[in-house]
Structure formats: structure tokens, C-alpha cells
Amino acid sequence: MAIHEPERIWWNPLSKDERLWVAVALIWMLVSFIFMPIYHIVGSQNPPSETYAVSAEQFDKLVKGMVEKYKVGEENGFPVVHPKPGEPVYLKASMWQWYPVVELEKGKEYKLHLSSMDINHGFSLQPINLNFQALPGYDYVLTITPTTSGVFHIVCNEYCGVGHHMMVGKMYVK
């Protein structure tokens, strides 16, 4: 019993049932194990790993440069930018806003740079529910191609203080 010492020799061969169960579990496990990397190569939606170290000041400067160059309007005090397809897009997370409002074109590939000015934030694009982590000190580069047009919102889903629930940004795909 599990509460008593086992017999002297307990290294015994598995019975047929046990062998079958372990074999099924092992095969299932191997399928999942192989499928994840295979999908990483053939699939079209995978987490990227392109990252650069960046200071808050440097990243802020990049955002300002993009806003100056590509500003097309304003909404609720936030500039709306429409960068040329292929140009880098910078999205700044800080307590408690996503800056600026970004306008992308459907079917075009973009490099979306994500960084935080202060603490951890969570980039959560709704309603399609895509989630990435925004860290201070790091520029996380997401290579994205919008496939549906419409209005999207960016919710923060990493706790970032009392204003966390008010941290909502906006993104257009035209």
C-alpha cells in the first residue's frame, strides 16, 4: 500500500493494460510535441521573437517621429497615424494609455513595435483576442498582416495599477 513499504522487489514489468495506457499517452504526447514546432514552420500565426533593447527615451523619440511624419487626424486627444505600408509602426504603452491610434491597410505587412515606458503592460487586441506582453526596456517586434478591416481596440491585460481598467487604445484597418 502507498502507506506501507513496498515488497523487497518492486521493479516489476508493466502489465498489458499499463503498457497500453502508457503507449497511448506517449503517442498522444508525441503528436502534440511534434505538432507545435511543425505549425510554427507551416502555420501563419505564431508568436514572434524579434526583440531589441530600447530605452524609454529612445522609443518615445521613435514614436514622436512616426506621429510627426504620418499624422492624419486626431481622436479624443490622441493623434491618428497612417504609416506607409512597410514602414515600422511604433505603439507605446504607458500608465494608462496606448499611444497613438494606428491606421493600417488591409493585406499589407507591417512591423509593429511594442514597448512600455514604465511597467509591464499586456497588449490584447480585441475582439479578435490576440495577446502579447509589453515590457519596459525591450522593443518587441510583431510582424503582422491585417486580414480583416474594421475597428479594433487594444485592451491592457497585465495589471498596471489603479488605472489599469481605463487603458484602452484603438486601431483601424482600412
Added chain:
Amino acid sequence: MANFDFRTCSISGLKIDKASENLVRWNLIAAFATLAVGGLFALLVALTRWPSVHLLPLEFYYRFLTLHGIDALLAWIIFFEIALVHFTSAVLLGTRSYVPWLGWLAFALMLIGGGVINVIVLLGKADVMFTSYVPLKADPIYYLGVILFAVGALLGFIIFFINVILSKRDGGYKRSLPLGVFGLGAASIIAVLTLLHGAGIFVPTLLWSMNLIPNVDPSAYRLVFWGLGHSSQQINVCAMVSVWYMTSAFVVGGKPVNEKLSRTAFVLYILFINIASEHHLLVDPVLSTWHKIVNTSYMMHLAVLASMIHAFAIPASMEVALREQGYTRGLFEWVKKAPWSNPAFSGIAISILLFGFLGGITGVIFGTEQFNIIRHNTWAITGHFHGTVVAGTTIAFMGFTYLLIPYIFKRELIWKGFATIQPYLYGVGVAILSIGMMSAGAFGIPRRHYDVTFSGAPFSFTFDPAVDMFMSMMGVGAVLAVLGGVLYILIAFGSVIFGKEVQ
């Protein structure tokens, strides 16, 4: 040996010395108390996230959520596990506690650490959540409290090794440990590794919060923190699986069908779970894709294999035992005739089912990099770990309490009828809660979020209206689970104080 005060438990036949008895008792009492506090915070937090109730004001929501994590996840479970350390390494082997003073030191450190954390968070100086990701800063006292608690826990788990090594000399065992003790051994090994990660990250963070070092890298913090945060869940899994085996043995006389298989599975936990905790970082910058894939695919699935083995071995042990008792008609007579009204048995049966089907399966899915994109930091993750830690570990520990109260406290259970329904009530509640959270999370509802209607935000956004139903479902589940939890606390404390003494 003559100097030590042993008694023989009339129900279980266990040989229990006074020092171990007191250590198990007090660690259990601390566990009950912290669960009561953690459960109270759970109720308040859940009622806040139930959209039509939305109970707490803003700051208190985050403050109580931080404490819910500390008290219900950290304190309740680790106090119970230290009680299990003393129970398995001394009581089950029939030898004494060799270092009771160290046991009390560990207990005191955990109590002081837990108290310090609770006070500093209630004072509003550490609204940083259980994870306290830097550079979100808490008062240095908070980190100090965490370190005190962790050092206490580390000492507690070290006692396991001391007792087991010395027990052999006194004939506690001849060659191999009983499986229940072996499982706690695996838990203790993982605990030492895990708590070293804790020291590795909380000591620099404490120094940083005191302005003694300029910064702690936020990415490195997340990596090492999860070496503590997720690996420590494998302490819980090992302790829980041990409790499954031990309950099967105590209640139905279940014998592990193959010791080799069960023991190998515990070793798989030790070897692979630590690196697998990297699934928390799947959508983080910094780490390379292949680094993440190796750790979360290859390593994680080997740990999952271990759970698959236990999922077979434990019901098998029960089936064999019950068939030997004569319930051999058809395939399932043994299921029908199992002691479903014994809360220790129903507790682990529910724990096995829910841990596997709610917590385990979702864990494997959400730990896949592509699925992680659509679940990371949503409420689905919260649903997953309520399926593992609450529906799995907590219910198993609740069930085991109904054995420990007569064995260790020498008291009969009060309210036997309520005790019979308690695991079902709690299990149903947690299952509803967990499914509600996972479903709402599938629509993108974030975790740790005060207001998903985003009042005061510069842009307004409304989730799919279906989320209201799932969030309310979570609320209903939470209320049921809290009722089950209140019953448990009342029965546990009530039996300890007013229960009829076992002769």
C-alpha cells in the same frame, strides 16, 4: 526510543509521537485559518467581477486580489504541505520527528512572513498582485515578508530529508519508502529547487526596492519568477498525487498496481517541470522561439505524461482493492459500491476528475505557443489554474483533512451529513467558476481587471454580450464554492474544538 512519547492511533494503527502530532496539528490549524482568510477575499473579489454585483471599490479590488493569491494559493497550500511533510516523514514511517525545533522555527517564519505580507498589503503599500512583476514596486517590507515565508517553507521541506534519513536508523523503513512518502519526497526536492529560484529573484528585488541596486531586468524577473511560481505548482501536484495514493490506501485499502510505474512518474515531475514553466513567457519578447519550443513542448509533455500515469494508476488501485472486497459484478460495480459518502474518498475522486479534465487538459492547450496567443493573460488562464490548484489540490487536501482530524487530532468529525456533501458542493462550485472564467476568457476578458466596461477610458469598447453570462456563471460558482469552503472551515475547526474524542 524510550524517551519519546509515542501513541498508536486506534483507527489507522499509525504510531504517532507527540512532537510530530503537534507539528502536524499546528500547521493544519494555520492552513485552515489562511484558507478562511483567502476564501473571504475570494468571495469579495468574485463578487466584484460578477458584473451585476460589482462589489468592491477600485483599490480594494486589487488589494484583496493580491491577498487572495497570497493566502489561498501560497499560505493555505504550503502550510498544509508542511503538515504533510511531518505526517509522511515521521507519522507514516512510525518514527519520531528528529528536529522538532526546526519544525517550529519553520512554522514561526512562515507565520511571521505571511502576517507581514497581509499587513503591508492591507495598509495599501503593496498592490502588486501575487506576481509583483518589476518595475511595479511594493514596499520593501512586502518582499521581506515573502522571503521570510519562503525561508520558513524551505526549512519545512528540508525537515523531510532529515527525518527520512534518520528514520532508517530507527527502522522506519528497510529499503524503500512507502509510495506516499516517496511522493512527498518528490515534492520536497521540487520545493528546494523552486524556493532557490525564489531567493534568486526576491533577494535582488528587495535590494532594488530599497534602492540598493539600480534595477532588476523585467524580462529576467519574469523568467526566474516563474521558475518559482509555476514549479511550485508541481510541489502541489506531487503532494496532491501522494494524497490521492494515501487516501486510496487508507479508505479502500488500495495498493499501487505497479510501484515502478508510479515512482517513475514522480521522477518525471522532478526532471521536467522546472523548465516547462517557460510557457508563461510564450508571448514575451527576449527569449528565442526555439528556446520556448524546446522547453514548453518537449519538457512539458514529459511532465504531462507523469500525470497521465497517475490518472491510470490511482483509479486502478481503487478498482483492484474494491474488486478484492467482492464488488466484481460487471465492469462498474466497484464504481457504484465505492464509498461515495465518505468525504475523504469523494474529495479525492472529485479532485482527480476535475484536475484532469478542467485543469490538466486546459493547461496543455494553453501552454502551446499558438493557442497561447489567444489565451495569454485572459481570464481563461485564471480558469485553468482554478481547475488545477483549487479543484485539484485544494479539494484533495480538504478530503485528506477528514482523515487527519481523527488520526492526528483524535477527534470525530462533527456534522457528518454536511461533511458528506461538502466536497460535492465545493467541487461543483469550483467547476462552474472555472468553466465560467475559461469561457469568458475565450472572448478576451482580461484577468485581474476591475471593470470590463472600461468606464473612464479614452475609447469605449464592448465585449461580446455573451461574456455577461459567463462572468455571472463565475459568480454563481464562486458563491457555491464559498459555501462549500465555509462548511469545510466550520467542520474542520468545529471538529478540532468540539468533536468527540477518539478513544
